[in-house]
Amino acid sequence: MSEQGARIRKVVAAVPDPELPVLTIAELGILRGVEITDDGGVTITVTPTYSGCPALETIRRDVVDAARAAGAERVEVRTVLNPPWSTDWISEPARRKLRAAGIAPPGPAAGTAVALRLSVRCPRCGSVDTEQLSRFGPTACKALWRCHTCQEPFEHIKAF
Amino acid sequence: MTWFTYLLRLGDDALIMAQRLSEWVGRAPVLEEDMALANIALDQLGQARLLLSYAGEVEGAGRDEDALAYFRSDREFLNCQLVELPNGDFAQTIVKLLCFGVYQDLLYQRLAASADERLAAIAAKARKETAYHVDHARLWTLRLGDGTPESHRRMRQALEEVWPYTHELFEDDEVTDELAADGRAVRPGELRQPWRATVESLLREATLEPPTEDWAPTGGRRGIHTETLSYLLAQMQSVRRAYPTATRW
Known part of the structure; x- marks a missing residue:
């Protein structure tokens, strides 16, 4: 993977959740993938916590901004529902961060x-x-x- | 067209349920309940958006979720009449939430195995939410039904008001027959028995009886509604219709 690809993945994973800013979207389990094609296109896949979660629009904007700031030119955000998000996907380090907050x-x-x-x-x-x-x-x-x-x-x- | 019609029915149920529940915001008996009803409304709105977006794509006429929500008139809405009924007092809202919630929960459970992958994914997601809505309605039904003489009386009265509108939920027609045949949809009639079993045992636990004197208003799935839907739509749609080309709010 290119150096820039690695950087894009890192900054996208580090985007904080707007309603639980102590966690990143990766730690919360709502970032489902960052794909980078050979010609530099970036596809970011996210899943909502709840169907009506109003934070999703903000998250979509934030990941695009983060990827662009890291040098991505063409960024696409996909939303997937399956499998449905579960709180079981919140990692143990993330649980410690929540408790601390x-x-x-x-x-x-x-x-x-x-x-x-x-x-x-x-x-x-x-x-x-x-x-x-x-x-x-x-x-x-x-x-x-x-x-x-x-x-x-x-x-x-x-x-x- | 049948697939579009079916998705509209599902989406309109959720949308109108969301709109009615939101009317409680700032008016619920206690702050905690204000948040609860607002949260349930938000889940319903989220489901409506997913379903109406899908319906718009299936129709292929360039209508998105907003076009379907804001620029159809009352006769074009295909929700069941139960969800459009006024909130009434708190008991009536809880009875509506119980009757509709159990139906929707059973339906989504079945649709999670739909032959259509996209609807199955929406239903599997939504089902986790409706389980919580049913649980909320169940706790209030127990508390109010087996509560004070006044709360019990209000619950009985609410059941009399709402119960007739539950029959429409289980009507089969040519749309559901066709789609059930290829595994995409569920025949509503198949949900009636599990629905009755769940709701009636819950009512008995709450010292309430399902009403026996009954009538069965119908028509929502074909665009025939009670007068109240028109007022609800007027409120929901007026701003969007006044500024149809607005892109920033």
């Missing part, structure tokens, strides 16, 4: 035959003595919780 990462979304309702660990003090305040939050992917130990409210990314 005060956001409780999601539990496992797939593979459990019985819907287990486990408590969510407070990202600040680590207590599991927490309660859900609201099943929906400020963005489509979050719910609101509160910790009984440290009394702090926090956001939780819903297993999805």
Whole structure:
């Protein structure tokens, strides 16, 4: 791969998510691929978290800007739906970043035959003595919780 | 044309559901519910955009999602009448969300195995969202049905209002027959039994009974609607129609 190709991949992967800026789009699992053809064309593939996620338009713009700044001339962004995004794709380092930012990462979304309702660990003090305040939050992917130990409210990314 | 018609029906259901739910923004009983209904509306709007964009491409007449949403008149909308019904009180909104949500969830589950790959992908994605909508409606149904005498009374009244409009969801016609035959669509009639089983057991758990005195208004799938749809469209479309050539908002 050319040096420029590697640079383009790197800067596109490093684009922050507009609604969860502590994570890059690669860490969140919504960047599905960056293809660079021999004649220099760049195709970036992304997938939405939720069907109506309003951040997707911004993300499409941001990846084009990032690729152009790294020297790409022709950039195309494709949106794919299959397979549907899952919170299981959020990497372990990304989960640590979320906790550090005060956001409780999601539990496992797939593979459990019985819907287990486990408590969510407070990202600040680590207590599991927490309660859900609201099943929906400020963005489509979050719910609101509160910790009984440290009394702090926090956001939780819903297993999805 | 049948494929275009079918995709429009799916897209219009989601679009009109989204528009009605958004009317709660700033007016829900508590802030948490305001966010919940807005989030559900946003999911529905996202689904509508995917479905209407696809419909526009299938039609091949150059209409995109916006053209289909903003520049069709009431007789051209193919949503079921249930989704256009006014929100009413909070109980009526929850009953609508329950009845329509269970239907939509069952439908998307089946469509995730559609012979059409693009619709299957949209349905598989949307199904993860509708499962959460149904769960939300279920919790409120339990809380209100098995709540105070007043909340119970309101839920019963809402069921009387909404129930007749559920029959239309399960009507087969030549469009669904043709598309079910080649595996692209699902015969709505096949969803009736699982729908009844789910909704009725939930209602009983909430100390409610499905209404027995019944009638069955119909016509939405052929563009026949209640009067309320026209008012909804007037509100939804007026700005876009006033500035049809605007490109920046």
